[in-house]
Amino acid sequence: ETFQPTRCRRAGPTQAIDAAMGAEETLQATVDALKAQVEKNEKAMDTFYLLFAASLVFLMQAGFALLAAGSIRMKSVKNILLKSLMDACAGGIIWYLFGFGVAFHQGEGGNGFIGTSGFNYALSGVDDTSGASYGAEWAFFFFQYAFAAAAATITSGAVAERCTLTGYLAYVMLIVGLLYPVVVHWVWDPNGFLSAFNPEPPGPFKKLPGMIDFAGSGVVHLTGGVCAFMGALTIRPRLGRFVGDETLFAGQSSSLQVLGTFLLWFGWYGFNPGSTLAITPAGFARDAARAAVTTTLAAASGATTGLLLKRGLPSQLGGVPMWDLAATCNSLLGGLVSITAGCSTVDVWASIVIGLVGAIVYHVASCTMRKLKIDDPLDAFAVHGACGLWGCIAVGLFCTEEYSYSPHADSTLYAKRGKVDCGIFYGGSGLLLATQIVGPIFIILWAGGLSLALFGSLKALGLLRISVEVEQKGLDSSKHGGSAYPNVDAALKSLEEWSSSAPPSPERFGKVGSKV
Numbered sequence: 001e002t003f004q005p006t007r008c009r010r011a012g013p014t015q016a017i018d019a020a021m022g023a024e025e026t027l028q029a030t031v032d033a034l035k036a037q038v039e040k041n042e043k044a045m046d047t048f049y050l051l052f053a054a055s056l057v058f059l060m061q062a063g064f065a066l067l068a069a070g071s072i073r074m075k076s077v078k079n080i081l082l083k084s085l086m087d088a089c090a091g092g093i094i095w096y097l098f099g100f101g102v103a104f105h106q107g108e109g110g111n112g113f114i115g116t117s118g119f120n121y122a123l124s125g126v127d128d129t130s131g132a133s134y135g136a137e138w139a140f141f142f143f144q145y146a147f148a149a150a151a152a153t154i155t156s157g158a159v160a161e162r163c164t165l166t167g168y169l170a171y172v173m174l175i176v177g178l179l180y181p182v183v184v185h186w187v188w189d190p191n192g193f194l195s196a197f198n199p200e201p202p203g204p205f206k207k208l209p210g211m212i213d214f215a216g217s218g219v220v221h222l223t224g225g226v227c228a229f230m231g232a233l234t235i236r237p238r239l240g241r242f243v244g245d246e247t248l249f250a251g252q253s254s255s256l257q258v259l260g261t262f263l264l265w266f267g268w269y270g271f272n273p274g275s276t277l278a279i280t281p282a283g284f285a286r287d288a289a290r291a292a293v294t295t296t297l298a299a300a301s302g303a304t305t306g307l308l309l310k311r312g313l314p315s316q317l318g319g320v321p322m323w324d325l326a327a328t329c330n331s332l333l334g335g336l337v338s339i340t341a342g343c344s345t346v347d348v349w350a351s352i353v354i355g356l357v358g359a360i361v362y363h364v365a366s367c368t369m370r371k372l373k374i375d376d377p378l379d380a381f382a383v384h385g386a387c388g389l390w391g392c393i394a395v396g397l398f399c400t401e402e403y404s405y406s407p408h409a410d411s412t413l414y415a416k417r418g419k420v421d422c423g424i425f426y427g428g429s430g431l432l433l434a435t436q437i438v439g440p441i442f443i444i445l446w447a448g449g450l451s452l453a454l455f456g457s458l459k460a461l462g463l464l465r466i467s468v469e470v471e472q473k474g475l476d477s478s479k480h481g482g483s484a485y486p487n488v489d490a491a492l493k494s495l496e497e498w499s500s501s502a503p504p505s506p507e508r509f510g511k512v513g514s515k516v
Helices: 013-071 074-103 136-158 165-188 203-207 217-235 254-271 284-312 325-340 348-371 380-398 412-417 431-460 468-473 475-479 486-500
Strands: none
Touching: 013 074, 013 136, 013 254, 074 136, 074 165, 074 475, 136 165, 136 217, 136 254, 136 380, 165 217, 165 431, 203 412, 217 325, 217 380, 217 431, 254 284, 254 325, 284 325, 284 348, 325 348, 325 380, 348 380, 380 431, 468 475
């Protein structure tokens, strides 16, 4: 066969280079498109994650409602359920109009005390028409709203069965619109004077690392607990409390108490792990997963300790000769509140210790409230205020260097130390512990001062407490059209009428042993 050289001719060097460059450009364009798509997917995934976490936190409102309904007497159940509902509804409007803007500053020129930019007031600066946000601003608002509603709900339990609806609406407006969001700004906004995210804190706060309160032991629970204490102190105890049989004031449904506790525990998996605010950045998934474990173990430790403590202590120290279900539920919640500040920054073994101590703190605070004759039907201060304070301090003891994020990497203090600070049990300088004490002091002074002024003013105006007649009859019958349990109410009324009538004569039933 004749040789054909043209068939074996190869492309010249220039043609090969052009082909290779074309292939490289095509490959690079494909890689760039994939990177852009991955980035879009990550943003969408972070938005979905935060929406899911916020939904879990919002579900805690149902937990609060059930726990409150089970912990008070039958004659005021409708009232406390209505207030739980309005915490979410009225609180949502107030948070939208004012609270969110007070809490979070947007743009330049922020200050350490309060948010001043108009961007977040009524969400006036949010624009999702460019397609670049993927809903992140909306999800963040929803998440923070769920936290604000939780802070407001804490106080309603402390003044249950005796607070007017006017008084209730007034303190919800104050807490959600100003008191709570200011504390949020201090600790979680990058401009806040206590914030670990602030590279240049003002004045003397430059000498301290920022406060680590990952999910709100101080911001949410201590704030709400202090308001609850001031409310219970000002409004005074329910009629007959501390002067007679204490069993008359026991909660009306253990079933609702336990269901409420479980719902709150479930919602805490949005509260704590969800406070990473995203899932795709490096280390965030790790922190969220570890927070779920520390949250679980602190709750379990708190409940177990509370059960044994209440049963084992003598009556002089608040013990009872039985296995106390209500105290166990509250000890569990105390463990959850205690771990909330450090859930992402402590070792797993430390979460067990924090929950254990939290149960002890709850027991001591609860007994002290009763000793002082301050009537708190849900033990809101003991669970949220006292355990919230302990949770903040615990970070200064147990925070590890590997998980710490304070001081800010761009701060003067970080430049001087060359590393983050940690708890004193891990070789910390003690500055973080000092911050974890100073921060709660500011929160207590702010929340206590404003709430006391509000409750005191309402009391002076006669707008805080219901009348004696309404309280004796019960808020449900007086203000809400009847009992939450009409069949039970009717049965009890029939029983009272029967017992008050003359007893039937024996002849009506015949002689003993005779046939009737």
